[in-house]
Every structure is written in C-alpha cells, then in structure tokens.
Amino acid sequence: MIEIRELSKRYGDTLAVDGLSFQVRPGRVTGFLGPNGAGKSTTMRAVLGLDTPTSGAALVNGRHYATIRRPMTEVGALLDAGAVHGGRSAFNHLYCLARSNGIGKARVRAVLERVGLTSVATKRIGGFSLGMRQRLGIAGALLGDPGTFLFDEPINGLDPEGIRWIRDLMRSLSAEGRTVLVSSHLMSEMAVTADHIVVIGRGKLITEASITDINARFQRDVLVRTPHPTELARALTAGGATVTPQDDGGLSVGGMDAATIGDIALAHQIGVHELTQRSDTLEDAYLKLTNDSVEYRANERAAS
Structure with missing residues (x-):
C-alpha cells in the first residue's frame, strides 16, 4: 500500500x-x-x-x-x-x-x-x-x-x-x-x-x-423510454419527480433514481423499454471538481 x-x-x-x-x-x-x-x-x-x-x-x-x-x-x-x-x-x-x-x-x-x-x-x-x-x-x-x-x-x-x-x-x-x-x-x-x-x-x-x-455524485437524470409517456410522466410527477419530455420521445427524469422509477411503472402496469441512469462523464466531473484549482487558463476572448 x-x-x-x-x-x-x-x-x-x-x-x-x-x-x-x-x-x-x-x-x-x-x-x-x-x-x-x-x-x-x-x-x-x-x-x-x-x-x-x-x-x-x-x-x-x-x-x-x-x-x-x-x-x-x-x-x-x-x-x-x-x-x-x-x-x-x-x-x-x-x-x-x-x-x-x-x-x-x-x-x-x-x-x-x-x-x-x-x-x-x-x-x-x-x-x-x-x-x-x-x-x-x-x-x-x-x-x-x-x-x-x-x-x-x-x-x-x-x-x-x-x-x-x-x-x-x-x-x-x-x-x-x-x-x-x-x-x-x-x-x-x-x-x-x-x-x-x-x-x-x-x-x-x-x-x-x-x-x-x-458517478452517483454527479448524476444528472434518468432516461426513460416507454410506449405510454404521458401516463408514466403523470405517475412520476405525482411521486415527486421532475419529468421533461425529450425531442426523441424519451423522458428525462430528475429527482428520482432508476429503481424507484421502475417500481412506479410496475405499480401502474406501464411498460418500460429503457431505463438509463445518466451521469456526467468523468471529464465533466473532473472539470467541476478542479474548476477553482486550475493554474493556467486560456482567455478565449483575448484570442477573438
């Protein structure tokens, strides 16, 4: 060690x-x-x-x-x-x-x-x-x-x-x-x-x-795909989640983990085709963590 x-x-x-x-x-x-x-x-x-x-x-x-x-x-x-x-x-x-x-x-x-x-x-x-x-x-x-x-x-x-x-x-x-x-x-x-x-x-x-x-610390949301997005969005919102419809038909769910979303969908007998926990990439997390510690930072405005 x-x-x-x-x-x-x-x-x-x-x-x-x-x-x-x-x-x-x-x-x-x-x-x-x-x-x-x-x-x-x-x-x-x-x-x-x-x-x-x-x-x-x-x-x-x-x-x-x-x-x-x-x-x-x-x-x-x-x-x-x-x-x-x-x-x-x-x-x-x-x-x-x-x-x-x-x-x-x-x-x-x-x-x-x-x-x-x-x-x-x-x-x-x-x-x-x-x-x-x-x-x-x-x-x-x-x-x-x-x-x-x-x-x-x-x-x-x-x-x-x-x-x-x-x-x-x-x-x-x-x-x-x-x-x-x-x-x-x-x-x-x-x-x-x-x-x-x-x-x-x-x-x-x-x-x-x-x-x-x-990954857990920098979790963004859960991507959900279902053939019944309106019904599932209503049930998740009632459970305290924030639901944002995506342009491709999926749902971005915040404030609730994937397991809870799955349980709510099951309780309402709503089929789920995808349930993906999404977090920042390690690069994004690293940049957030070290934002105040960067010693050499380029000035993009000065170059334009």
Whole structure:
C-alpha cells in the first residue's frame, strides 16, 4: 500500500504539495488526477525517494523507499520514458537495472516479451519512438515483479492497440492484488481503467472516491423510454419527480433514481423499454471538481 501522510514539498517560494494525505490500496487501479502544476509528479517522486518532503511522509508498505534493500522487487515505476541512455540497447538498459537488484537475464527477456519489444531487444534506444520508449519503461517497472506500481502518463505516445494493452495490463495487475497508481490527463481513459480516483489541486486533496461514487455524485437524470409517456410522466410527477419530455420521445427524469422509477411503472402496469441512469462523464466531473484549482487558463476572448 502507498501512504501519503500530511505530505508537503516546497521549492523556494513555491509550495508544490500542501499537507496532502491519501492511501492507494491493493486490488484496484487508482487514478491520480489534477491540473498541470497540481503536485502529482512531485508526490510520485516523493514516494520514490527522488524528492525529499519538506514535511510529512510518503511510504510504501509503511517504509521509506530508500530503506528498501532491493526496491525493484517491491516497487515498479515509470515516471519519464525519456530518461534512458540512447546509446544502449533495450536489453542492456534493462539488464543494467536488473543487475542492481539481483535480477537475472531470464527475467529481462521475459519482460521484453511481455511488452512486445523482443524483436528490437538489441536495437539502440536512441532510435526508438516515444511509444516504444513507453513500453521499455513499463518493462523496467515489471522487472522485479513488484506488488506496487506507479505510472506517470503511461499512455503518452502509444497507438490505440498500445493504449488498450497498457489498460489491460494495469487492470490485470490490480486483479492479482497489486497496488497500481496511475497519473493521467486523459479522462476518457481513466473512466474505463480506474476503479478509484484521487483528485488534487494546488497541492491539496480535492476528493478521493470510487468511480461508482463519482458517478452517483454527479448524476444528472434518468432516461426513460416507454410506449405510454404521458401516463408514466403523470405517475412520476405525482411521486415527486421532475419529468421533461425529450425531442426523441424519451423522458428525462430528475429527482428520482432508476429503481424507484421502475417500481412506479410496475405499480401502474406501464411498460418500460429503457431505463438509463445518466451521469456526467468523468471529464465533466473532473472539470467541476478542479474548476477553482486550475493554474493556467486560456482567455478565449483575448484570442477573438
């Protein structure tokens, strides 16, 4: 488990992280979200011992990363796919990492195969595309077969097949009971990958919740389709709902959940062809949550 305890980090006059606390638990993919400058990368660097907190702590399984004897066997991370020696081959890059943690060549070959880079194992990394470097970085995270993973924008540069692959990989890791923290700005991808989200802004926690809870919190209405819209609208209005007819013949019902609508329809013996709970997309919810925390905002009027 990753634990962030009252973490603060100051760079000169800039407070990048401000008293941040949350936990990343095993068995689920946790999306780490926030605007540019929110403190996500600083927090992840603190977990990996790359930045020393001004106060508070960032722990893995109750310990500081620097105290773990063979850290790659406990924590796998991809923060910057470009942080590699371009003159080395993919195999030699991974083997250097492996040797530092007592990991053999067989494991290097295994992770290269898993990320789809076996055919270019002897090629120099300097000639790799961004997507190939991302796969190599993920291979490095997998080397020690750890129980905890941190990925910072892992889908950058990946094509659609690669995006689906990393999504399936993260979900399979969590299904094995591992801890997965992934930072991303692509809300549509987080909506289908993450089970839980942590949202921060200006270094502070904004919200921490499951995707299910976020959907419930930002529920808009229930779309109902029935061959008897007038009768059902009358019954739902009598039950306290707000009913708005849609141009396509459906009914938008507010102030009442889908189960209650179904019960009322059944009680009045009115057939229902569709009953869909509609919520804001994760992107819409995220924008509402972080509206007051955006540091860099374009002025559209100034450009017109």
